[in-house]
Amino acid sequence: MCAGSKESYELSWLVDQLSPKLSRLGDVQKCNMSDQYRGKVIVAPMVRVCTLPFRLLTVDYGTDLVYTEETVDYKMLRSIKRQNDVLGTVDFIDKSDGTVFFRTCERERSKVIFQIGTNDAQRALKVGKMVEPYVAGLDVNMGCPKEFSLKGGMGAALLTQPDKIKSILTTLVQGLTIPVTCKIRILDSLPETLELCKLIEECGVAAIGVHGRTRQERPRHPNHNDVIREIAKVLTIPVIANGGSREISRHDDIKKFQQDTGASSVMIARAAMWNCSILRPEGFLPLDTVIEQYLRYCIQYDNPFTYSKYTVQNMLRELQDTPRGKAFLETQTLQEISIIWGLEDYFKTQLAKQNEGRKSLNFEMSEGKTAMPPSADHVKIVEREENGQKVVEMPIQFIRGNFNNADLPKMLLNTHVFRKQLKGPMYSHVIVDKFFSASVTVDGVRYTSTLREKSKRYSEQGAAIVFLHAMGLVSKTYGFVPPQGARKYLTEVTRQIVKEDVMSNEIMRNNDARIENEETDCKKRRLEDDSASVSLHQQESSQETDTSRNNNKSSITDGAS
Ligand SMILES: Cc1cc2nc3c(=O)[nH]c(=O)nc-3n(C[C@H](O)[C@H](O)[C@H](O)COP(=O)(O)O)c2cc1C
Numbered sequence: 001m002c003a004g005s006k007e008s009y010e011l012s013w014l015v016d017q018l019s020p021k022l023s024r025l026g027d028v029q030k031c032n033m034s035d036q037y038r039g040k041v042i043v044a045p046m047v048r049v050c051t052l053p054f055r056l057l058t059v060d061y062g063t064d065l066v067y068t069e070e071t072v073d074y075k076m077l078r079s080i081k082r083q084n085d086v087l088g089t090v091d092f093i094d095k096s097d098g099t100v101f102f103r104t105c106e107r108e109r110s111k112v113i114f115q116i117g118t119n120d121a122q123r124a125l126k127v128g129k130m131v132e133p134y135v136a137g138l139d140v141n142m143g144c145p146k147e148f149s150l151k152g153g154m155g156a157a158l159l160t161q162p163d164k165i166k167s168i169l170t171t172l173v174q175g176l177t178i179p180v181t182c183k184i185r186i187l188d189s190l191p192e193t194l195e196l197c198k199l200i201e202e203c204g205v206a207a208i209g210v211h212g213r214t215r216q217e218r219p220r221h222p223n224h225n226d227v228i229r230e231i232a233k234v235l236t237i238p239v240i241a242n243g244g245s246r247e248i249s250r251h252d253d254i255k256k257f258q259q260d261t262g263a264s265s266v267m268i269a270r271a272a273m274w275n276c277s278i279l280r281p282e283g284f285l286p287l288d289t290v291i292e293q294y295l296r297y298c299i300q301y302d303n304p305f306t307y308s309k310y311t312v313q314n315m316l317r318e319l320q321d322t323p324r325g326k327a328f329l330e331t332q333t334l335q336e337i338s339i340i341w342g343l344e345d346y347f348k349t350q351l352a353k354q355n356e357g358r359k360s361l362n363f364e365m366s367e368g369k370t371a372m373p374p375s376a377d378h379v380k381i382v383e384r385e386e387n388g389q390k391v392v393e394m395p396i397q398f399i400r401g402n403f404n405n406a407d408l409p410k411m412l413l414n415t416h417v418f419r420k421q422l423k424g425p426m427y428s429h430v431i432v433d434k435f436f437s438a439s440v441t442v443d444g445v446r447y448t449s450t451l452r453e454k455s456k457r458y459s460e461q462g463a464a465i466v467f468l469h470a471m472g473l474v475s476k477t478y479g480f481v482p483p484q485g486a487r488k489y490l491t492e493v494t495r496q497i498v499k500e501d502v503m504s505n506e507i508m509r510n511n512d513a514r515i516e517n518e519e520t521d522c523k524k525r526r527l528e529d530d531s532a533s534v535s536l537h538q539q540e541s542s543q544e545t546d547t548s549r550n551n552n553k554s555s556i557t558d559g560a561s
Helices: 006-035 052-060 073-077 121-134 147-151 155-160 162-175 190-202 225-234 251-261 270-274 287-300 305-321 323-330 334-340 344-361 409-420 456-470 484-501 505-532 534-552
Strands: 041-043 065-067 079-084 089-094 100-104 112-117 137-142 180-185 207-211 239-242 265-268 382-386 389-394 426-432 435-442 445-449
Touching: 052 065, 052 287, 073 079, 073 112, 073 121, 079 100, 112 121, 121 137, 121 162, 137 155, 137 162, 147 155, 155 162, 155 180, 162 180, 162 190, 180 190, 180 239, 190 207, 190 225, 207 225, 225 239, 225 251, 239 251, 251 265, 265 270, 270 305, 287 305, 287 334, 287 344, 305 323, 305 334, 323 334, 334 344, 389 456, 409 435, 409 456, 426 456, 435 456, 445 456
Parallel strands: 041 065, 041 265, 065 112, 112 137, 137 180, 180 207, 207 239, 239 265, 389 445
Antiparallel strands: 079 089, 089 100, 382 389, 426 435, 435 445
16 A cells, blocks of 8 residues: 555544544553552562462451562573462472472462563563463562672663663563553662653553662661652652651551652551561551461461571561570471471371372472471381392482581491491482482492482482481481372382383493483583573572571561662
8 A cells, every 4th residue: 555545544544533542542541550559558579578478468467469579580481380279379380490489379369469570571571471360460670789680680770771671661561461560769869760760650650669768778778758759749650659667667657658758659578577467457466476377378388498487587586586486496397387386287287188189189299399397207218129139218308408518418428338348339320200310339239219309419319318327327307208299209100110120230321321411411501591591590599598598597687679
């Protein structure tokens, strides 16, 4: 169709007629999307705290919206989604290690805002599409000042990249049917901050969360409520004021913070983490009740132990110095924490229910990872003969976090073998569904864990644990035993394969070659992954360090993002 023809004229007339209506329609839609952020009390994103149990607790106590912890886009993109019929949840599982990092359920759908860390519009959109059916909104973290974020060009690094901001936010707004927001920190000067906020508003976001501190300021610095007030004056979209926890010590202070900042809504992080019942207009509940209710959700939804402990630790604060607080700091499992809050029976009933469900649905190991019984006390060592060789078996797992570098099972085994001048050790492996099962042969006896491990090295440590148990060199609590359902699944599959292979030397050699190849492939893939997602790994390792630190020490995070 050539320019100036009758058709082109009619088409442009039609476009002229429809455009204002369409743009008004867009405005109406935008207004509706913005409404969910007007006059609301919102719980802020908090890493390790804002997982499903905590979010549900905030819903119980009356929050209007609750953010997830930040998830980096790369992590989401390498995940698989699974309907978890045992828990009644939808899970996003990290393919590389089987851990569930985003678990959600219908009850929170209209209230949960998924926060991502990203520096790329297309990746962000893909993530948005993945979570769109399950959440009430998507938020982009533009405030995190931590090194892993800044190095990855995410979080507060975006604040000084207007083109990146535009491309990410407009792509999300145009591509998603759920409201899109972002959470920022203020810049060094008011004019710069206002300019940034206007730019963000022009991208069509439904609301903007503003933490009233600069990238350099820490939680101990006063929040710049005056800057938030100026932002609220110039924008038409709802402004969500954040950063006020130090001045929010009871429910009424939330309203006061909103008035001080002139913002439409208030977002609270630490005040909600310390005692989440601050959200209740009726007033606080005793901290013990809050912790108990939180733990019930942790047990019900199989929350990772380290996250549960971290969150309770932040609730206890100075109470960690009490005898009960000290006992709590010693805990190593969710079951042990539940004992302290009188929930052991509840734990056992829930665990039995979950294991029953897992068994009937044949759920894989990863599902039971977090709710493991604490010890191997109830596990028997089985001795049998195979092709004239004595085989000693136990279903036991090596969990790296439970061992110091100085007492790794293989090292203890080596020391024993050296001291006693025994023959060996000789390690061998089989691979089942990309999982490894190892045996160690010492003095002609083969020791093997009937459970599979996700790496060859770990499987060898597992085999070494069996040896140490069989020799009576370690106590019964040495090593980890997954719940019954997962154990049965893992054991049966491994046994079958081992039987079929008959483990002749030739097969072993082939297996070793296969493993070496797989390992080289893995390493290659890991290197590729690494270069693509440096920031993700940095985040994970920094989180890991934090978590392990928190397992033993009574430090309380003051929150930096
Ligand atoms: C434990 C913890 C974890 C946090 N994780 C995040 C996060 O994942 N994403 C984010 O944007 N902010 C995060 N923050 C920052 C808070 O959302 C909030 O901006 C900050 O704590 C100031 O609000 P407050 O004064 O109400 O605590 C975190 C804060 C804390 C205390």
